[in-house]
Amino acid sequence: MKLSKFKYNLPEELIALHPTHNRDESRLLVLDKKTGAIEHKIFKDVVDYFTDQDVMVFNNTKVFPARLYGNKEKTGAEIEVFLLRELNHEQKLWDVLVDPARKIRIGNKLYFGENDEMVAEVIDNTTSRGRTLRFLYDGPYDEFKKALFALGETPLPKIIDRKVEPEDRERFQTIYAKHEGAVAAPTAGMHFSRELMKRLEINGINFAEVTLHVGLGNFRSVDVEDLTKHKMDSEQIYITDEACNIINKGKEERRRICGVGTTVMRTIETSVSTFGHVKPFEGWTNKFIFPPYEFKVADSMISNFHLPLSTLMMMSAAFAGYDNLMNAYDVAVKEKYRFGTYGDAMLII
Missing domain, CATH: 2.40.10.240 (QueA-like)
Known part of the structure; x- marks a missing residue:
């Protein structure tokens, strides 16, 4: 798989400079990875795709003013x-x-x-x-x-070309952030509001939390055409016994397991047995996931729309299937979805 395959035309005006007024009211593109079918929704409609005892896995890292x-x-x-x-x-x-x-x-x-x-x-x-x-x-x-x-100031990515505002300290953070150590937010999780979490809980969705302290390596450009030669920066991760038990029980019962964001997917894929069970882990990961890759844990994923040539986009393509993802991004550009950290979301099922 070559770097140049992840180039696409992203008009500058589609890069979101501010978050939506309400966290759970950004747009949501739903992609079926088996058929390639696409639906257009609002983020809070995500509840319609999960049922009792399904599992959502969140990254509870907390951004500090870096x-x-x-x-x-x-x-x-x-x-x-x-x-x-x-x-x-x-x-x-x-x-x-x-x-x-x-x-x-x-x-x-x-x-x-x-x-x-x-x-x-x-x-x-x-x-x-x-x-x-x-x-x-x-x-x-x-x-x-x-x-x-x-x-310190909230470390907005340079692509958000404006001054940091007071609301950024709260919005460049998930509502469930607990463990300080990230210099960037796990963006897919920023769409979850307290109300939406409550609705999911009432519907019987189980929540598992892992920690990956997002470093700048996430955003470092890939300088090699041959992706097998790219080295990711190491990031610290923690997977508790409790998180493993929730995820593994869901797997055994054939429930839907949803990784909320690329950081969650990298974390759980770092410590997984040959049977697809997640194991407790405390240490570092430099796992780089790009197509083709066989995921062993999650069967659905929430992600933002990532920038061209980014490792985040490559991971999404590995999960959705390269052609499916490129088509979805093409549709998202035509439909004027918002891209980047404060942009809209995508559910891949």
Whole structure:
């Protein structure tokens, strides 16, 4: 499978800059992967496709305000710092990306906040873009984290070309987010409202939660034509006994198992037995799924409409079937569905 097969024409005006007013009222394209048939619905109609004891699997990661703007000592040059992950709790070490990267050297100090209330020192150059920062802060850890996150901004993807607004802190997050650690939201889950979750619960749908802390690797461009040569960045995942029991029981009873988003699909496919049972797991995954691929756990999936040439689109194509997906995207463009993080959704059954 070649990279160029995932090119399609996406008019710029179809990239959603804002979420829909109500989470569960975005549009929903329903694709039947066996027949290729397409239906056009509203997201809250998703309840009509699931019955008593079916299982929905959610990613309960929580996005933190990962983008900071600081100034370099002496020159005062503005530097954008993107927090990727905490490396050491006690020493306040963070793995970060800096932009512009060429202006930063080991030993440089960066100042954040109007009154320089946070200072960091560059202690390592890990890659051409990556750095390790040590934050210099004397107070207790909880206060440090609070101060750091108060300075941070919601890390909207660059494709959303506008200033971050106050509503983004709530909307660039699922309503069931629990475990902090993601620099991007699992977008398929952002369509679920409290009311919709309640309706699904009343209908007897079982919910299982897994955790994948979404990293920037999700959005890193693929630079090789031969997809077998692309390496995904590793992301941290957790699958609990409880989640395994809910999913495996659904499998045994031949219920519909729905993965809410590409991150869920990658998580559960990372730790699965040859019989299609999910096993508890705590660790890292760099699983890259692209066609052809045989999924062992979920038989339905909710996804957003992803950007051309993205690994997210490739995973969706692996699940829907390449021709089905390309046709669905073609229809979505013609019907003016909204694409990207804040865009509309697709249910593949």
